[in-house]
Amino acid sequence: MKVYFIGAGPGDPKLITVKGQEIIAQADVIIYAGSLVNPEVLNHRKPEAIVYNSAAMTLPEVLAVMEEAVANNQTVARVHTGDPSIYGAIKEQMDALETKNIPYEIIPGVSSFLAAAASLKSEYTLPGISQTVILTRLEGRTPVPEKEKLAGLATHQASMCIFLSSGMIKEVVAQLLTAYPPATPVAVVYKASWPEELIIRGTLATIEEEVKKQGVNKTALILVGSFLDSEYELSRLYDPSFSHEYRRASS
Numbered sequence: 001m002k003v004y005f006i007g008a009g010p011g012d013p014k015l016i017t018v019k020g021q022e023i024i025a026q027a028d029v030i031i032y033a034g035s036l037v038n039p040e041v042l043n044h045r046k047p048e049a050i051v052y053n054s055a056a057m058t059l060p061e062v063l064a065v066m067e068e069a070v071a072n073n074q075t076v077a078r079v080h081t082g083d084p085s086i087y088g089a090i091k092e093q094m095d096a097l098e099t100k101n102i103p104y105e106i107i108p109g110v111s112s113f114l115a116a117a118a119s120l121k122s123e124y125t126l127p128g129i130s131q132t133v134i135l136t137r138l139e140g141r142t143p144v145p146e147k148e149k150l151a152g153l154a155t156h157q158a159s160m161c162i163f164l165s166s167g168m169i170k171e172v173v174a175q176l177l178t179a180y181p182p183a184t185p186v187a188v189v190y191k192a193s194w195p196e197e198l199i200i201r202g203t204l205a206t207i208e209e210e211v212k213k214q215g216v217n218k219t220a221l222i223l224v225g226s227f228l229d230s231e232y233e234l235s236r237l238y239d240p241s242f243s244h245e246y247r248r249a250s251s
């Protein structure tokens, strides 16, 4: 018996993986991050499964539930939003399980930055525009290393996905404007893939006012870069004059 860390996906209960859903269906104990995970992903659980909402629990409490369940030969589903490797705080749980010799496995999920791109019908890696995606956040109560300050990252002009920061939009914009031009396109996606999803589009010059007007201050991503709105080059992969491993150029 073991602990499964499961990425629940961004919100739409159909965006969990088949594997993740199967494990939830078999789990004896479920601990889910209730502040962000859509409880509908738990709909197919066993009727007798015990469900905990970790929003109101401490790390030692979460670990105690896991330890007791595994000692009783039970399967634990630890359900995180999006993919657990992104701001999921799973490392501290995994390390504690290692020291207790409790086996665990991770089932990845669809991160919200991927759901947001889908909602925007956008591609982060447009040829001639950007081939790099930066996932980051503004420092809040959790500090950010000096070399990763938003103003410094902005100098790369890469496609940027800013998590956990919509409540600090004024500061985000101020830092980005130190490197990006004011006309740089920005999209804020609130609750991507949920029924109440909201997309706010603008530029670095306009987005702060619009986000405040719409009252968005949490559960949103700030996406920045020319990938949102610009001329780009066609991909080499599908270029008729370009040969590669699987296709010869047409003459």
Ligand SMILES: C[S@@+](CC[C@H](N)C(=O)[O-])C[C@H]1O[C@@H](n2cnc3c(N)ncnc32)[C@H](O)[C@@H]1O
Pocket: 010, 011, 036, 080, 081, 082, 083, 084, 085, 086, 087, 088, 110, 111, 112, 113, 115, 116, 162, 163, 164, 165, 189, 190, 191, 192, 193, 194, 218, 219, 220, 221
């Ligand atoms: C603690 S982080 C968890 C991220 C998650 N592990 C992931 O892969 O998406 C929470 C932040 O993720 C972003 N987020 C999570 N779900 C979202 C969604 N459905 N739409 C937009 N942003 C979301 C927001 O920036 C939120 O403040």
